[in-house]
Amino acid sequence: MQYQSTRGSAPTLGFEDVTLAGLASDGGLYIPESWPAFTPDQIRALAGLSYVETAVRVMAPFVAGSLSEEELRELCTAAYGRFSHGAVTPLVQLDHQHWLLELFHGPTLAFKDVALQLLGQLFERFLSRRDDHLTIVGATSGDTGSAAIDAVAGRAKIDIFMLHPDGRVSDVQRRQMTTVRAPNVYNIAIDGSFDEAQALVKAMFNDAAFSRRFNLSAVNSINWARLMAQVVYYFYAAVRLGAPERQVAFSVPTGNFGDVFAGYVAAKMGLPVAKLIVATNVNDILHRALSEGDYSQGQVVATATPSMDIQVSSNFERLLFDAGGRDGLALADQMRGFEASRAMRLTNAQREGAAHLFGSARIDADGMTMAMRWAYDGAGQIVDPHSAIGLAAAREAALDPSIPVVTLATAHPAKFRDAVERATGTRPPLPARVGDLFAREESYAKLPGTFDAVTAYVAERATPRA
Ligand SMILES: Cc1ncc(COP(=O)(O)O)c(C=O)c1O
Ligand SMILES: N[C@@H](CCOP(=O)(O)O)C(=O)O
Numbered sequence: 001m002q003y004q005s006t007r008g009s010a011p012t013l014g015f016e017d018v019t020l021a022g023l024a025s026d027g028g029l030y031i032p033e034s035w036p037a038f039t040p041d042q043i044r045a046l047a048g049l050s051y052v053e054t055a056v057r058v059m060a061p062f063v064a065g066s067l068s069e070e071e072l073r074e075l076c077t078a079a080y081g082r083f084s085h086g087a088v089t090p091l092v093q094l095d096h097q098h099w100l101l102e103l104f105h106g107p108t109l110a111f112k113d114v115a116l117q118l119l120g121q122l123f124e125r126f127l128s129r130r131d132d133h134l135t136i137v138g139a140t141s142g143d144t145g146s147a148a149i150d151a152v153a154g155r156a157k158i159d160i161f162m163l164h165p166d167g168r169v170s171d172v173q174r175r176q177m178t179t180v181r182a183p184n185v186y187n188i189a190i191d192g193s194f195d196e197a198q199a200l201v202k203a204m205f206n207d208a209a210f211s212r213r214f215n216l217s218a219v220n221s222i223n224w225a226r227l228m229a230q231v232v233y234y235f236y237a238a239v240r241l242g243a244p245e246r247q248v249a250f251s252v253p254t255g256n257f258g259d260v261f262a263g264y265v266a267a268k269m270g271l272p273v274a275k276l277i278v279a280t281n282v283n284d285i286l287h288r289a290l291s292e293g294d295y296s297q298g299q300v301v302a303t304a305t306p307s308m309d310i311q312v313s314s315n316f317e318r319l320l321f322d323a324g325g326r327d328g329l330a331l332a333d334q335m336r337g338f339e340a341s342r343a344m345r346l347t348n349a350q351r352e353g354a355a356h357l358f359g360s361a362r363i364d365a366d367g368m369t370m371a372m373r374w375a376y377d378g379a380g381q382i383v384d385p386h387s388a389i390g391l392a393a394a395r396e397a398a399l400d401p402s403i404p405v406v407t408l409a410t411a412h413p414a415k416f417r418d419a420v421e422r423a424t425g426t427r428p429p430l431p432a433r434v435g436d437l438f439a440r441e442e443s444y445a446k447l448p449g450t451f452d453a454v455t456a457y458v459a460e461r462a463t464p465r466a
Helices: 015-021 040-044 051-063 069-080 112-128 143-152 171-178 194-206 208-214 224-240 258-268 285-292 316-323 328-341 348-355 365-379 385-396 413-424 451-461
Strands: 002-005 030-032 091-093 098-102 134-139 158-165 185-191 248-253 273-280 294-296 343-345 358-362 405-409 445-448
Touching: 015 112, 015 224, 030 224, 030 316, 040 224, 051 069, 051 224, 069 112, 098 224, 098 385, 112 143, 112 224, 134 143, 134 194, 143 158, 143 171, 143 185, 158 171, 158 194, 158 451, 171 413, 185 194, 185 451, 194 208, 194 451, 208 451, 224 248, 224 258, 248 258, 248 385, 258 273, 258 316, 273 285, 273 385, 285 294, 285 358, 316 328, 316 348, 328 343, 358 385, 365 385, 365 413, 385 405, 385 413, 445 451
Parallel strands: 098 405, 134 158, 158 185, 185 445, 248 273, 248 405, 273 358
Antiparallel strands: 002 030, 091 098, 294 343
16 A cells, blocks of 8 residues: 655655654645445455454555554554453444444543554554654644553653643643653643644654654654554444444544544445534534635634644645545645635535535534533433534434434543533543552643744754664
8 A cells, every 4th residue: 555645745655654754744644545445245244353353454455565464463452452341442322323432441541542552553563673763743632642652651762742732631631641751751731722732743844854853753643544543443333333234424523633534534445424423612613614615723712622622623634635636736735825824715626525425513512511411311321521522413413313323432531520520410530540640740841832942842852863
């Protein structure tokens, strides 16, 4: 499998190089040159397989040329062996139509573990083949940070620098990052929003000399391997609900458009997806883009769903590229326009390419609270605020009742205990797996959100290439 950049001028690479590179050298994102196609028989054959076996079948075409099937199986077994539920991503029924896909049974209690546990294994395997050291720079609005740190802490050939917006993540999220004691882990709270942190990370990649000197790599969903691993659970869930004979819809609480883009990939591969509902909080750039074609960045508003307080969704570029006809140079121009003016209109081709599969909804605080109460009172399920945004959008979509609607439950409710308690009156206990989180000492740097401050901090601590 070969990968091309969404901006049309970076070299085409294989899976191993794409994983280690993170972002393409022209500022674009890597995407497969074509989508592997699964026949209905191949989808039917996934019924009854374990999560690991499903993962091997779904991901094998994407890693071809870099990993044998046996190697992929070994890495998936190691990655998913750390999940606390035998099914890895179990389905829970809420009523005749609505289901939750629980993606939070990994070590850091959010869906990010599904991809990042595997990415940690992939980095280790690929680095063992070469004499090289990686410097990971990442941005987090709360969950990617802890999942990435857990996946790479203590690995000899990797340093990780994780930027989070100071004061804008939950206490549990912050502590899951800042209490990890490993010599290769550096946490940085920046004065600014997640979007600013993400822009700093991209700027570090786009500084060719800096990027080469420290051999930068990415753990955010700009890294293709993140999305590839997330495609698996769409297949796993849909097959359990009757695919390929039956269509299934998914509602996805969305911020950086990574999780829902993985659903788009599953549909492109042949999974019968009736609808992908993009559920945003009041930071609704994606809802406006999909419903009106207006992708213009507003001010980020802090909400009870901090992981989705995002106004520039990095993976939307992958959809614009694929749905809009795969013209990398035209998209590079369009993205340069957005970077200059912070606004753009989708082209007709991009809108039409997205319209048949995507729906969207903007859910405010009341909608989120009502969904949490509905799940709790009606089905005895405590859902976290992010998953509640997805659930509210799923119910609002009022799809044909014969189509099962799966809401992706992206975080464990204990990560957002205050918001859950406010909505349901119940305070979820922290699972034993996160141990004495509130007794451990924290360590992190506080920096202004400027390129110079952050690069100086990284340059002083990272391992330069020989
Ligand atoms: C709990 C939670 N839900 C939803 C999202 C949104 O996912 P994505 O950024 O892939 O759209 C995030 C962060 O990305 C998250 O941490
Ligand atoms: N909500 C995310 C934001 C980063 O998204 P990513 O999927 O691109 O890593 C977080 O938890 O950090």
